[in-house]
Amino acid sequence: MRRELLMRWQANETTVAAIEDGRLVELYVEREFDCRVVGNIYKGVVKNILPGMQAAFVDIGLEKNAFLYVDDAWAGMAGQEQILAETPIQSLLKEGQELMVQITKEPVGSKGARITAQITLPGRYLVLMPTVNHGAVSRRIQNPAERQRLQALAEELRPENMGLIVRTVGEGISREELIQDQKQLLLVWEGIKSRFEQCGAKGLIYKDLGLRQRILRDVFSSDINRLMVNSRALYNEVQEYLDMMEPQLKRKVFVCNIEELFDKYSIEQEMAIALDRKVWLKNGSYLIIDRTEALTVIDVNTGKYVGSTDLTDTILRTNMEAAREIARQLRIRNIGGIIIIDFIDMEVEPHKQKVLDLLAAELSKDKVPTHVLGITALGLVEITRKKVRQSLDSTLETLCPQCAGKGRIPLKN
Ligand SMILES: [Zn+2]
Incomplete structure (x- = not known):
C-alpha cells in the first residue's frame, strides 16, 4: 500500500491529510488561537518572590512575567518530593536565580503564563518526566495483566532518578518499540539541557509544535512513503524535529505545491462530506451517520440503487460498498467508542459473513485499534x-x- 501525508501550515492553521493508495483516509486539523505556548520550555530568571501567595514571578522573555506556584516550583530533586512539597517558596527559590520551566497555561489578558519546573516530555508511547522518580501507566489502560507488564517496563526503562509514564497508546506495544521511544526522549532531553546551559540569559529552549509535532511523532513512521509540506519554513521545522527524533525519515520529506495535491485528492470536498450526516456511495445508495452521547449509529440505505435485477446481489454489493466507506469515514471523522451499523437486511448467511469479513479487513488498515464484535439479535453490527x-x-x-x-x-x- 502506498501511503502519503500532506501537511499544510498557513495562517495559524495546520491541516494534515493521510492518503492511502490515492484516497483520503485520515484528516487532522488544528487551529492555533494566537500563538500557543503551552508545552514550550524556557530558561527563566526569578524576578520576585511572593511569600504570602507561596508563588514567584519568573521572566521567561514573554511580554508578561510567568506565574510559578510553590507546588510546581521544585525540580531536579527526585525522591524528595514530599519534603519539598511542604517547603516555603522563599527557601526553594532566590531572586535572580535561573530556572528551567514549562508553560502549563496560556497567558490570558493581563495574566502571565502559568509555569511549572516539573518538565514533561511526551513521546510516541511514553512520557519522560525528568524531575520525578517513579514509573507509571496511564489510568486508561485497564487490562490488569497489561498494566502489570507496562508498569514493570516503565520501572525498567526509566533512567535513574527520572520518571517514565506509559501513555494510553502504549497498550500492546512491544518492549523494543518502547525502548526506541525512551531513547529518543532522552536525546530530546539532552538537547534541552544543553540549550539551557548554552542559552545566554532567558528565552525559549524547546518549542512544542502542537499538531505538527504529534503527527511527526505518532503518524509519520517508516511505513509512510512521503511527507509533502507546503513551505520551506515548514520543511525546515520538520527536518529540525526529525534530526532529533528520527533522522532516517528526513529523506522522505518534500516541499511541494500542496494546493495542487489538495485538489487532486479533493480534500476540501472530503472534509465537507466528513462533517455531513449523509455520505453518498458510488452506486446511489448512501449512509446516514448519527452521533449521540453514548454511541454512533450508521444506517445503510439502498437509495436509488436499482442497478441489478437480482435483489440479493444488489443488497450484497451495497453492503460491501458501505463497509468500505464506513471504515474510511470512521478514520476520517476519528469517531471513537461504540459504533452500531444497520446494514441492509441480508437473507443469505454467507453474504453476512462476507460483509463482516470485508469490514474487519478494511478496519485493520486503521492504526487506532478497532474490533468488530459481531451481529446482534436484531441484525446490527457492533464495533x-x-x-x-x-x-x-x-x-x-x-x-x-x-x-x-x-x-x-x-x-x-
Ligand atoms: Zn440546531
Missing part, C-alpha cells in the same frame, strides 16, 4: 474503536445554540 484525541467535528464545529444539538426547533404557527 468499538478506541478513543484517541478529538473527533473531526469537535475540532471544527460547535453545538448549535438554536437547538442545543437536538437538531429540531419548534414550529411557528
Whole structure:
C-alpha cells in the first residue's frame, strides 16, 4: 500500500491529510488561537518572590512575567518530593536565580503564563518526566495483566532518578518499540539541557509544535512513503524535529505545491462530506451517520440503487460498498467508542459473513485499534474503536445554540 501525508501550515492553521493508495483516509486539523505556548520550555530568571501567595514571578522573555506556584516550583530533586512539597517558596527559590520551566497555561489578558519546573516530555508511547522518580501507566489502560507488564517496563526503562509514564497508546506495544521511544526522549532531553546551559540569559529552549509535532511523532513512521509540506519554513521545522527524533525519515520529506495535491485528492470536498450526516456511495445508495452521547449509529440505505435485477446481489454489493466507506469515514471523522451499523437486511448467511469479513479487513488498515464484535439479535453490527484525541467535528464545529444539538426547533404557527 502506498501511503502519503500532506501537511499544510498557513495562517495559524495546520491541516494534515493521510492518503492511502490515492484516497483520503485520515484528516487532522488544528487551529492555533494566537500563538500557543503551552508545552514550550524556557530558561527563566526569578524576578520576585511572593511569600504570602507561596508563588514567584519568573521572566521567561514573554511580554508578561510567568506565574510559578510553590507546588510546581521544585525540580531536579527526585525522591524528595514530599519534603519539598511542604517547603516555603522563599527557601526553594532566590531572586535572580535561573530556572528551567514549562508553560502549563496560556497567558490570558493581563495574566502571565502559568509555569511549572516539573518538565514533561511526551513521546510516541511514553512520557519522560525528568524531575520525578517513579514509573507509571496511564489510568486508561485497564487490562490488569497489561498494566502489570507496562508498569514493570516503565520501572525498567526509566533512567535513574527520572520518571517514565506509559501513555494510553502504549497498550500492546512491544518492549523494543518502547525502548526506541525512551531513547529518543532522552536525546530530546539532552538537547534541552544543553540549550539551557548554552542559552545566554532567558528565552525559549524547546518549542512544542502542537499538531505538527504529534503527527511527526505518532503518524509519520517508516511505513509512510512521503511527507509533502507546503513551505520551506515548514520543511525546515520538520527536518529540525526529525534530526532529533528520527533522522532516517528526513529523506522522505518534500516541499511541494500542496494546493495542487489538495485538489487532486479533493480534500476540501472530503472534509465537507466528513462533517455531513449523509455520505453518498458510488452506486446511489448512501449512509446516514448519527452521533449521540453514548454511541454512533450508521444506517445503510439502498437509495436509488436499482442497478441489478437480482435483489440479493444488489443488497450484497451495497453492503460491501458501505463497509468500505464506513471504515474510511470512521478514520476520517476519528469517531471513537461504540459504533452500531444497520446494514441492509441480508437473507443469505454467507453474504453476512462476507460483509463482516470485508469490514474487519478494511478496519485493520486503521492504526487506532478497532474490533468488530459481531451481529446482534436484531441484525446490527457492533464495533468499538478506541478513543484517541478529538473527533473531526469537535475540532471544527460547535453545538448549535438554536437547538442545543437536538437538531429540531419548534414550529411557528
Ligand atoms: Zn440546531
